[in-house]
Amino acid sequence: MIHLKVSNLHKRFGGNHVLKGVNFEINGPELIGVLGPNGAGKTTMTNILDGAIKPSSGTVYLNDQRIDQMHPFEVARAGLGRTFQVTRSFRRMTVLENLYVPSLAMGHMAQGRALTAKADEVLEFLTIDHLRNEYAQALSGGQQKLLELGRLLMLDPDVIILDEPFAGVHPKLMEVIYAYIRRMQAAGKAIVLISHQMDAIFALSERLLVLNFGDLIADGKPDDVKNDPEVIKAYLGTDDEDAA
Numbered sequence: 001m002i003h004l005k006v007s008n009l010h011k012r013f014g015g016n017h018v019l020k021g022v023n024f025e026i027n028g029p030e031l032i033g034v035l036g037p038n039g040a041g042k043t044t045m046t047n048i049l050d051g052a053i054k055p056s057s058g059t060v061y062l063n064d065q066r067i068d069q070m071h072p073f074e075v076a077r078a079g080l081g082r083t084f085q086v087t088r089s090f091r092r093m094t095v096l097e098n099l100y101v102p103s104l105a106m107g108h109m110a111q112g113r114a115l116t117a118k119a120d121e122v123l124e125f126l127t128i129d130h131l132r133n134e135y136a137q138a139l140s141g142g143q144q145k146l147l148e149l150g151r152l153l154m155l156d157p158d159v160i161i162l163d164e165p166f167a168g169v170h171p172k173l174m175e176v177i178y179a180y181i182r183r184m185q186a187a188g189k190a191i192v193l194i195s196h197q198m199d200a201i202f203a204l205s206e207r208l209l210v211l212n213f214g215d216l217i218a219d220g221k222p223d224d225v226k227n228d229p230e231v232i233k234a235y236l237g238t239d240d241e242d243a244a
């Protein structure tokens, strides 16, 4: 069973204490939303989880393996993957070639046929198989988001962190991405969803974490978190109509 354990995570950038002892665990295929005002530390936490930066102190274990001192490719191999706020595809490669990159970069060169089969499976899962030979630069913004999800799925991670997956996405495609997120969870993956879009967070999440100036001020069921006085004061404001 998937188990992520974040313990007493601190991050300082010079005198700026950005994460102040963050603790939480993920057990199994949970769908967890992360909220927090600008500068709360969400991206910093994500960058630590995926190995892009090191914490000042504290530990992160994934399935009993310590990952907070690993390089990003090692973290990916250990089973944690993330998407980025700004999508990163290789614009002059085809969709299919884009899907191969993460696996090749991880040294899975020998698995030619298995790789093709996996890419087919991922394209079908995302219903973008008709785009397989298109150049990434020809895709719409929303299709690029799906391609990025696809690249992540190629590595078959246990834990998926989605950083603003709805930014710049047409409302119709949002529903499509909702459906994929739910399907990924049904396929046994734990999903951490970071978004400023309250409607999306509340529509999808079964559990919410709220960061405020580097403190985790809430961790619970969305309805409870929404009504938590500290959260209302820190983040949602007195008028919580956006969160309804």
Ligand SMILES: Nc1ncnc2c1ncn2[C@@H]1O[C@H](COP(=O)(O)OP(=O)(O)OP(=O)(O)O)[C@@H](O)[C@H]1O
Binding pocket: 013, 016, 018, 036, 037, 038, 039, 040, 041, 042, 043, 044, 045
């Ligand atoms: N590399 C860095 N060097 C110095 N300070 C940094 C660095 N990265 C982030 N910070 C600071 O850490 C704090 C938290 O930033 P972070 O990007 O993690 O917040 P966030 O919650 O993701 O915000 P947003 O919602 O705007 O993306 C901010 O004060 C930011 O200026």
